[in-house]
């Protein structure tokens with residue numbers, strides 16, 4: 001019998017899970033702030049896309065996934081990886097191009113992946129992850145291993161044919177895929193209003209016969225609660241869901257982007273949505289935690305990121321002459 | 331002819347602007363072309379407005395597909411695909427639609443469209459933002475393929491490409507964008523497609539180099555001339571149709587051939603030219619044909635590894651020596 005998908009009420013989180021979420025968000029925040037600096041100092045190269053301000057989405061979603069579940073990611077992928085439990089050390093090492101990095105220095109920022117954690121990789125091709133997600137959904141269904149896939153993609157990516165084909169296929173095959181749209185209102189230098197005629201990407205879900213909901217993606221408790229409902233639904237074999245998380249891109253499209261195209265007032269206002277500040281304030285107000293407990297987590301994170309930077313910096317450079325390895329699997 | 335000075339990025343910008351002034355059916359379509367990735371199309375929006383400088387959603391298939399349909403119905407669209415790696419996202423409209431349209435329709439429909447796209451490694455952009463796909467398109471009947479190496483060539487060839495009645499794949503190189511060079515003034519200076527340019531005259535070895543490899547080959551030619559070795563550097567500029575006459579004439583003169591491209595060697599430009607020369611000028615050869623290019627691999631993010639992969643001046647030098655039989 002067909003049943004409608006509905007979000008249940010937000011559950012208030014207790015101290016331990018709340019601090020866990022805070023810590024993951026802070027890890028992403030500090031890691032990326034540090035990356036921004038390292039990029040400005042030319043210690044880290046290439047294209048680096050920061051997800052500062054968007055931390056609640058991957059953290060809230062991934063908190064509902066197991067290590068066996070899969071995620072697919074985007075060019076803005078550090079947060080997804082860390083959200084899924086990724087190691088800041090190996091992330092940093094990758095950005096320094098070292099052997100100890102997630103991709104042994106071959107991939108860099110846009111390709112960080114973690115086989116053990118089911119992170120099927122950040123992706124340099126906008127939209128491509130949505131198709132990979134259909135594939136991991138297919139394998140999970142076929143192999144009956146009960147795994148779900150959370151597929152992260154942007155508002156911009158939802159205009160790729162790849163997304164539409166993925167959504168349709170996942171729906172007709174009732175695959176265990178959660179399409180998580182991180183709607184930050186921008187695709188590179190283009191505001192959402194200039195690249196799609198709708199406000200909510202979730203509206204597209206109906207066209208494929210899957211539920212679609214839009215939530216405040218900067219409210220970690222909202223994301224966490226919605227993700228719990230969606231993961232249950234999807235794991236239950238009821239087919240894919242499109243969960244749109246409204247969020248904000250605080251920084252340029254890439255590290256170093258001067259953003260001449262952006263309205264200064266809009267830009268100045270983004271920090272008021274800070275998912276970390278909001279959650280922290282709420283938790284303190286509710287007396288779930290006190291500010292000392294928050295500071296303790298922040299200090300822990302600070303240390304962990306400093307360690308990760310040193311780990312990355314001191315890593316082993318691959319032998320440049322070894323460039324032919326890994327092109328084929330053994 | 332009066333001469334100015336500009337970069338390749340500036341030259342491309344000028345070519346687009348001049349052709350848009352000349353012909354109002356010319357439009358530019360692509361992702362963030364109004365802002366201009368790498369600055370190439372920056373500022374055009376001010377003169378031509380949103381009707382003609384069309385920012386699109388991230389939909390490469392739709393961008394090129396739309397351009398093909400528009401070209402079939404009276405327009406001359408210029409499309410920008412931000413990185414050559416993303417050309418894979420719009421291969422059907424390029425290969426099955428644009429390239430075959432004139433043939434399939436018995437000449438009823440032509441597709442006067444240009445697809446511009448930058449390629450090339452060297453900026454730590456990783457495996458999905460660094461490739462050069464020139465030789466793929468050389469094997470598609472119906473397409474013309476252009477790949478300039480100087481500002482003057484970029485401008486003159488792009489103008490010809492826009493005026494051409496066939497789909498032209500116009501392959502640019504990111505690292506060359508900001509290389510400066512002389513640029514003749516005047517809105518009607520074009521360079522015909524299908525004509526190679528001899529960038530350096532020489533008598534001992536012919537080096538056919540393309541895109542980013544041209545300045546590298548020229549520097550090696552300069553270096554070797556001090557040693558008394560005379561290198562002829564030929565830039566085909568158009569890869570299809572290829573100016574075989576100029577290449578064959580040069581090899582007949584020098585008796586030795588090196589090819590240099592940035593793309594993967596397998597089925598590459600060098601393979602094509604080597605086959606051409608062995609079929610048509612085999613008896614002129616005094617030594618082995620040597621190809622320079624990327625081995626059968628992608629480009630790593632790690633910069634030392636990336637640069638070890640990219641063919642460079644040293645590789646050209648070694649190839650020239652090998653072609654001369656002095657290893």
Ligand SMILES: Cc1ncc(C[n+]2csc(CCOP(=O)(O)OP(=O)(O)O)c2C)c(N)n1
Nearest residue numbers: 076124125126154155156157186187188416
């Ligand atoms: C196929 C493809 N086209 C274009 C690009 C260039 N590009 C990289 S990110 C981006 C914008 C993506 O916007 P969105 O999906 O909203 O994600 P956000 O950057 O906002 O996180 C573009 C156009 C690309 N990497 N791949």
